[in-house]
Structure formats: C-alpha cells, structure tokens
Amino acid sequence: MKTAPILPARVDFTDAALPRAPEFDDPYHSPAGAFAQARHVFLSGNGLPGRWRGRARFVVLETGFGLGNNFLATWAAWRADPQRCERLVFLSLEKHPLTREDLARAHATSPEPALARQLLDAWPSLTPNLHALDFEEGRVRLLLAFGDARDWLPELVAQVDAFYLDGFAPAKNPTLWEVGVFKQVGRLAADGATAATWSVARGVRDGLSAAGFTVEKLPGLAGKWSMSAARFTPRHRVPTPPGRAAIAPEAQHVLIIGAGLAGAACARVLTREGLRCTVLEAGPSCAAQASGNPGGLFHGTLHAEDGPHARFNRAAALATQRELRRMSDRLPWLQWGLLRVERQPQALDEMRALLARCGLPDDYVQALEAEAADARAGITLGQPAWFFPGGGAVSPPALVQAWLADERIELRVNAPVAALRRDEASSRWSAVDMRGEVIASADAVVLCGGIGSGSLAAAWSAGPEWPWVSQRGQLSLMAAAASPPRLAMPVAGLGYALSLPDGRLCFGASADPGDLDPALRETDQAQNLQRLGQLLPSSDIPDQLPLAGRVGWRSLVPDRLPIVGALPMAAPDQRAEQVRFWPRQPGLMVMGALASRGLTWATLCAELLAAQLTGAPWPIEASLAEALDPARFGAKQRRSAG
Incomplete structure (x- = not known):
C-alpha cells in the first residue's frame, strides 16, 4: 500500500x-x-x-x-x-x-x-x-x-x-x-x-x-x-481466503506458551477481548530472557519511501504509546520522549528535507538542531537528532508483570511444554510435558516462547522451516557511584543509553547470532563502552568499568519483521505464492521473532493476533499483516520456484 x-x-x-x-x-x-x-x-x-x-x-x-x-x-x-x-x-x-x-x-x-x-x-x-x-x-x-x-x-x-x-x-x-x-x-x-x-x-x-x-x-x-x-x-x-478467516471465533479459553513480552501482551489483549488465558512458562519466572532487561526503549522510525518496515514500526510505536498511557499508573517508572542520532552524522537540512517528504507531524517525530537535541537530552550530544515525543523507555519486567496481573489470567511457571495435541472431536488443544501428561487444555494455543517454540511450531506447520535466529545480547550497567551521565531521556543510535531511576546508566547492547554463552564478557563490555562514547561524545566515559550487566537472547528472522498469525496447515493447490490462500491450523497461532524491538512491537502484534483469532477487524492493513504472516516463508519459496 x-x-x-x-x-x-x-x-x-x-x-x-x-x-x-x-x-x-x-x-x-x-x-x-x-x-x-x-x-x-x-x-x-x-x-x-x-x-x-x-x-x-x-x-x-x-x-x-x-x-x-x-x-x-x-x-x-x-x-x-x-x-x-x-x-x-x-x-x-x-x-x-x-x-x-x-x-x-x-x-x-x-x-x-x-x-x-x-x-x-x-x-x-x-x-x-x-x-x-x-x-x-x-x-x-x-x-x-x-x-x-x-x-x-x-x-x-x-x-x-x-x-x-x-x-x-x-x-x-x-x-x-x-x-x-x-x-x-x-x-x-x-x-x-x-x-x-x-x-x-x-x-x-x-x-x-x-x-x-x-x-x-x-x-x-x-x-x-x-x-x-x-x-x-x-x-x-x-469465499473468504483461509488466511483471512477467523481462526477460532468461538474460543473462550486460550493457552499462551511463554511469559515474556510477547506472551504477556497476548494475554493482556485477549482478556480485554473477553477471553480467559492460561500462560505456561518453562522457567521459574516470567520475563526471563531479553524481556528481563532493567530498561528498554520504544519508538517509531521514518523512511523516505515509507515501505512496509517504516509503516509497521510507526503503527506499532503508536499502538505502544496508546497502551502505555493506559498502563502508566500501574508502572513504577515510564519515561516519555526519545532522541535518535544517526550512525553517520546527517546535516540538519537533509533531515528536514526527509521529514518534509514523509509529511509526518511534529507529535510523531521532529528533526532537532544540535542545540535543541542537547536541551532535550540534558547533556551535549553535539549533532542533530530525531526526537520522538511518543517514544521513551520503560521497565520490561514491570510491564510484563502489570500485563499479567489481570485476574482472568492464570500464570503457571516451571511448566515446560514438550508437545501439543489436538482432539478432533472437541477441537480442543492440549499442552503436554516430557512424560506425555497433559499440563493444560484450551480452545486455542498461541506460541510465544521465541525460538524455543520452534519445535512446537514445526510439528504442526507446513512449508519450509522458519529461518529463526537466536541472538545473544549483553547490556552494560554503570553504577550510580561511578557518577554516570544523567540523561533526561533515552538516546539511541549505534547502541543506546538510558538513565534508570536508581541512578545507574543502562547502555549497549551487543548482538551475537548463535552465541549461547550466558556469562558476562569483558570484550562485550569494552564494545558497549566504545559505542557509549560515540553516542555521548561530550561525556567522560571511562575505558573500563567493573563488569556489570545482563545477558539475554533475542529471537529474530532475516527479514527483520516478527512472525504473527495462524500456522499454515498445508500448501494450497493454487496461488501458493500468496499467503492468504494457505489453509491454517484451526486454533494454533504464533507470535514471535520480536528481535530487539519487543517493547515497540508487542502490543500491535498481540492486537493483530487477537483479531485474527476472534474475527474482529484487523488493526493494520492486510498487506502489512501478510508481511508478518508465518506462511510468508512458504509463499516466498513458491515465488522463487516459479
């Protein structure tokens, strides 16, 4: 579009x-x-x-x-x-x-x-x-x-x-x-x-x-x-194409596998639609991976051509802004406003020309001269910056906990799911453990466990294997005692930095695909410090700090978009190059590959998934939804073949 x-x-x-x-x-x-x-x-x-x-x-x-x-x-x-x-x-x-x-x-x-x-x-x-x-x-x-x-x-x-x-x-x-x-x-x-x-x-x-x-x-x-x-x-x-039909319009109870940002956002939206949710988390607590970082950013983007990525990121950022305003009184801290500096310094007149071409309003994004950006940041950045008034920072674990606090949501931790079963007579799904015993049953299932849900999805999904990537990320923390720069709002660019309420500075983060090392590493700390110095050039950034931070894993796919929708059940006989014609597993959906933008993407992805499940009007245009569809990998394979 x-x-x-x-x-x-x-x-x-x-x-x-x-x-x-x-x-x-x-x-x-x-x-x-x-x-x-x-x-x-x-x-x-x-x-x-x-x-x-x-x-x-x-x-x-x-x-x-x-x-x-x-x-x-x-x-x-x-x-x-x-x-x-x-x-x-x-x-x-x-x-x-x-x-x-x-x-x-x-x-x-x-x-x-x-x-x-x-x-x-x-x-x-x-x-x-x-x-x-x-x-x-x-x-x-x-x-x-x-x-x-x-x-x-x-x-x-x-x-x-x-x-x-x-x-x-x-x-x-x-x-x-x-x-x-x-x-x-x-x-x-x-x-x-x-x-x-x-x-x-x-x-x-x-x-x-x-x-x-x-x-x-x-x-x-x-x-x-x-x-x-x-x-x-x-x-x-x-006839309505199977990819646009309601997946489980009569569902009253949904199983959600995974209690990070994706699973919690799904539970939040589905309960708001009147459904009852049971969330199964394999580990001992929710928000255990990248969702457990002490602070995270949310913001939109802009691009001259306003293609699918720019449109999706803008729609997602606006949805997150609306949701966080609704949730603000339930969160311990929430910062509004975000500055983004370009990795390659860009002239202010070029930024303003791009903004004029896009025609986006000031309450979404502004191109600030260096002095105005410095005033917003509370420190000297030394270059122009994009200002997103509706962007900002929040604690992901606190948001996950607030989303899961609804009495209609049952959270069960230490409940790893080994497989899924579907009873054809009742059309109900069951999650089973390693011993084959049923953990819980419901009318529909949503896989929100990141790359860990890959084996569950693969057992029920048609088409090629999804190109999941697990990316290790290490963020760093500068203690309040080290007198870190105090930012009035988060700053992003090559890396990011934000001031936490307790006075620490959170910055980073590294990105290492396929790396399974859970230990904090001095090499990643040094890289994060170097990027912090580039992001905040006027600040006195030490060459070394006591090793402090956190390691987590993000799931993503190469096209840099999430995976949201019902699992494809089989390739269609005709028009398989279009995702909407792929038949779907009744009542089995996925929301994953949120990469490093889970805070920005989670709300809109959950709203889309809820609409697809219940038959409500979709909250984004069909072409964007199809760009996120789990059948897109099979459709792309068919297009390439012929």
Whole structure:
C-alpha cells in the first residue's frame, strides 16, 4: 500500500451550527443537525440499535469520518441501550482529518460533551495509519484509517454489519462514490449487512445494487424527500481466503506458551477481548530472557519511501504509546520522549528535507538542531537528532508483570511444554510435558516462547522451516557511584543509553547470532563502552568499568519483521505464492521473532493476533499483516520456484 502525507481538513466555521468544507464546497452535515442526521439516516437506516442486540460484536464502517458526529451518536446510542452488543467496532475512513484544535472547536457545543471530550483526548497523530482508539474499557473501539478511501478499502479485513455511506455529495466528491468503492463495500459485507445514506443519486443506488445490495428509498430528513437504505442480498459470494478467516471465533479459553513480552501482551489483549488465558512458562519466572532487561526503549522510525518496515514500526510505536498511557499508573517508572542520532552524522537540512517528504507531524517525530537535541537530552550530544515525543523507555519486567496481573489470567511457571495435541472431536488443544501428561487444555494455543517454540511450531506447520535466529545480547550497567551521565531521556543510535531511576546508566547492547554463552564478557563490555562514547561524545566515559550487566537472547528472522498469525496447515493447490490462500491450523497461532524491538512491537502484534483469532477487524492493513504472516516463508519459496 502506497501512503501519502496527510493533509488536515480546512473547516469553515463561519456558521458554527453548520461547518463547511471549502475544498468540497459542501457542509459537513444536514441543516437539521449532525446528531439528528446520524440518528435518522445512519442509525435508523441500518435498523439500529435493534440489530446489535444480543450480539457479541457489531461492526460499523463509515466512508467519511468528517467531524466525528456519526461515531459519537452511535456510541451514545450504544451506551443508552441496556440490550446493547458486548462490543462495538466503528471503522471510519478519512482523507482529511481535523486537527485537534478544529475538532475541539467542532464539538464545543456537542450534545454529548463527555463523549466528545474522550474523543478529543484520544485524537491520534495525523499519520497515514489505521489508528485504534479504545473507549469503555475496550468495549467500544474506533478504527480510524487516515488516507484515501480507495487505497484503504482493499486493505481492510473485517466483516461489516452496517455501512454509513457519508462522503460529501457525489457531485462534489465523486471519488467516495466510485464503482470500486461499492465493490469493496460488497466484499466487506457480513451476512445480513445493511447500508444507509442520505443520497438517492442514481449512481449511488446502482453502485449498491451492483455490489449485491437490495436498495429502497425511505423518507428523508428535514425537507429532504428521501434517503437510501439497503440490505446485502448477493447472488454469489467469493469465499473468504483461509488466511483471512477467523481462526477460532468461538474460543473462550486460550493457552499462551511463554511469559515474556510477547506472551504477556497476548494475554493482556485477549482478556480485554473477553477471553480467559492460561500462560505456561518453562522457567521459574516470567520475563526471563531479553524481556528481563532493567530498561528498554520504544519508538517509531521514518523512511523516505515509507515501505512496509517504516509503516509497521510507526503503527506499532503508536499502538505502544496508546497502551502505555493506559498502563502508566500501574508502572513504577515510564519515561516519555526519545532522541535518535544517526550512525553517520546527517546535516540538519537533509533531515528536514526527509521529514518534509514523509509529511509526518511534529507529535510523531521532529528533526532537532544540535542545540535543541542537547536541551532535550540534558547533556551535549553535539549533532542533530530525531526526537520522538511518543517514544521513551520503560521497565520490561514491570510491564510484563502489570500485563499479567489481570485476574482472568492464570500464570503457571516451571511448566515446560514438550508437545501439543489436538482432539478432533472437541477441537480442543492440549499442552503436554516430557512424560506425555497433559499440563493444560484450551480452545486455542498461541506460541510465544521465541525460538524455543520452534519445535512446537514445526510439528504442526507446513512449508519450509522458519529461518529463526537466536541472538545473544549483553547490556552494560554503570553504577550510580561511578557518577554516570544523567540523561533526561533515552538516546539511541549505534547502541543506546538510558538513565534508570536508581541512578545507574543502562547502555549497549551487543548482538551475537548463535552465541549461547550466558556469562558476562569483558570484550562485550569494552564494545558497549566504545559505542557509549560515540553516542555521548561530550561525556567522560571511562575505558573500563567493573563488569556489570545482563545477558539475554533475542529471537529474530532475516527479514527483520516478527512472525504473527495462524500456522499454515498445508500448501494450497493454487496461488501458493500468496499467503492468504494457505489453509491454517484451526486454533494454533504464533507470535514471535520480536528481535530487539519487543517493547515497540508487542502490543500491535498481540492486537493483530487477537483479531485474527476472534474475527474482529484487523488493526493494520492486510498487506502489512501478510508481511508478518508465518506462511510468508512458504509463499516466498513458491515465488522463487516459479
């Protein structure tokens, strides 16, 4: 998916009761009022709230978020309905989102001021991403796709129950009413889906009909004679590819093997989705490997081409930022803000040119001149730096413990899993020990034990062996008594450095693939000190220190992306070069290869895995999800062969 810089909306507030979009020469809503229009056209036109009653999940897709009034009215109706669905997911597309300031102005006199305030507080950076905003303790989720709807719709994976077709008038904004848009609406429609719009233009009704909907005219609102409502009645449906189907939509209990960042994040997200989790850890404690470091960094990236790695890292960093803000009161320490200096010193004008090309906003990343970077760091760095306001540092063990503290999560340590079994009659999975005795059983299993899960995965996965790499890493610690440099925020580049709350400086780290030595080594300490001197050139860094630090192992694969998804069960007979056509093991998933970016990646990977398991809308675009898919290695092999 190609992205483009997000250009915020220009809003004309001359008439505060009827804001207009000058670019389209059209008002944002009916003169009768935004909430009146939302209730009459979109809620009533889709049979709401009645249709969501008794449902575990109900999904709405809106083709133009605008000022957000349709979302607020739907949320308000959900709150007011004692028979509401358990979870409401509201997907909305917007090419020109409002700035935070304009959003506040638009809702200054909102009929739902408390809900509008929550929306404003959660308003994301204006980056070309799918932003997941959670309300009502996760029971209401707003998925905001910023960018062109024609680019986003083919990338969405969801089963939509109700469509709000609400772009500006077809004559003013024809791109939102193209044939291709209606085709994607039909692709995303769940059985029994409905659609509603205030427009009765012939092209709109014909587009819905061609997409498999039966269309009727209903009375309009406030002097408008009619509106369109439709029900999905297709003659034929294209089957959902196995790689995009829900893996275990009826699951209530999940086994998670591994209690590091990956396993804890999965448990956190799955319990938020209403599932019960049992976490099995082979060792005596959680966060035993790289997840046990005293401090770790999280931050995004940027690249001129905004390819899959840059897009995934940005989406993951934004998801981590949202999650850590939710968790902040449960963590002993959390630093916000991170500086990244380039390994090869880069001129400030080059950095700013790259930033202008990417079009990323200041609340995501800034290019700072040397003096401003020094002020942020609290010491002299001596060169420009990238500043990530939403990046920072946190204690990985503390985060893992906070994630696992939910009473719906059962943690069992000293429980190594030797094999998995599946009972075909009950469709349940069991984890067994070396003696063949069952440790625990559940409806689904998620492998989160890093490279240690490789043998479990290999026994059930089709395709080539995954190219797992175990990488030894040694970080170093400078005691407070040695008077280390005190950083106001973490600094990364060739290595990293961060000040811990107890006054120690944590820095490193080495990277040695295939090395199994658990002992601290003087050679790695010397390398870490050398890199620290390059990172903090103005600081007095000693040549030697008492050997102190920690050794851990990261799991990674050569393409520098994690492995997330359901295990492929067999190669498909046709189109095996595309991961979505690979059949999947029912209820068996993996999340691993988080490399050195576990803090940044864990939350988004867990949210994607939970959506794939339950059938909820995916929180990232399909092309990114397929870049992480465990079937990608088999698909790549097929492409290479032919």
